[in-house]
Amino acid sequence: MKPQALLFLLLLISCQKPKPETQLTSTTAEPKTETTAAKEHFLKTDTISISEGEENSKTNYILAHLLNQTADKDSIVTSKYRLDFYVNKTKITDSKISIKGVDKGSEWGATYGLNSTASKNSPFVQITFGYPACGYSQNNYLFYLKNSDLQLVHEWDSMLDGGWGSWVEFDNPNAKSNPESFYCKTVTYFPEDDNEDMGTVSHYDSIAFRLTGNHWKKQLVSAKDKVYFEKKVSFNEFHKRE
Numbered sequence: 001m002k003p004q005a006l007l008f009l010l011l012l013i014s015c016q017k018p019k020p021e022t023q024l025t026s027t028t029a030e031p032k033t034e035t036t037a038a039k040e041h042f043l044k045t046d047t048i049s050i051s052e053g054e055e056n057s058k059t060n061y062i063l064a065h066l067l068n069q070t071a072d073k074d075s076i077v078t079s080k081y082r083l084d085f086y087v088n089k090t091k092i093t094d095s096k097i098s099i100k101g102v103d104k105g106s107e108w109g110a111t112y113g114l115n116s117t118a119s120k121n122s123p124f125v126q127i128t129f130g131y132p133a134c135g136y137s138q139n140n141y142l143f144y145l146k147n148s149d150l151q152l153v154h155e156w157d158s159m160l161d162g163g164w165g166s167w168v169e170f171d172n173p174n175a176k177s178n179p180e181s182f183y184c185k186t187v188t189y190f191p192e193d194d195n196e197d198m199g200t201v202s203h204y205d206s207i208a209f210r211l212t213g214n215h216w217k218k219q220l221v222s223a224k225d226k227v228y229f230e231k232k233v234s235f236n237e238f239h240k241r242e
Contacts, residue, residue: 051111052120077102093150103131114170122177135161180211203229
């Protein structure tokens, strides 16, 4: 099955959830460990399991601590989190992120690797956050975790709705779990105005990533926000299985 086909299938399953109202939340979840969370006050703590393919890691995970949450005059919620990374049940590092436009009921997800073929040996961790239903924007983060060094390599938004939408695809030419270079591009697939059985797939914002020392540098290799590939493809053909 193509990686994008698997991604569509998982999100289509969750499309039955009702749309929630955007609002603040103060529910406190029970963290996996008691050491750090017991000494500090957080509005909420979520445990993020990291997928290793068909199973989740039993010793590696992330605690997402909600530090602050505000709503503007338009009721748009902004949440600030601290992500604590645990390896072998021991915290080794953390990173802070700010998310604007949080929907009540949003959930976390995480997986190892650059694509749908998760590898527990990969230093890359992809984290997603958003309401798990079609038509909702998802926040995505690609972290590089090597020993105790942590870098947020890339972040982007994605949205899927009934097989249509926009997302980012990573290309690892060497197929290594720990590459020294890789690429990504933004992909969109939307229906034609007069024919919902046909759609247009577009590629833009091609980015090259290269490892320098223990730090990733990225370079835009196509004109920003400019489509460099476009093709009309039927819905069935786009989603057909190999």
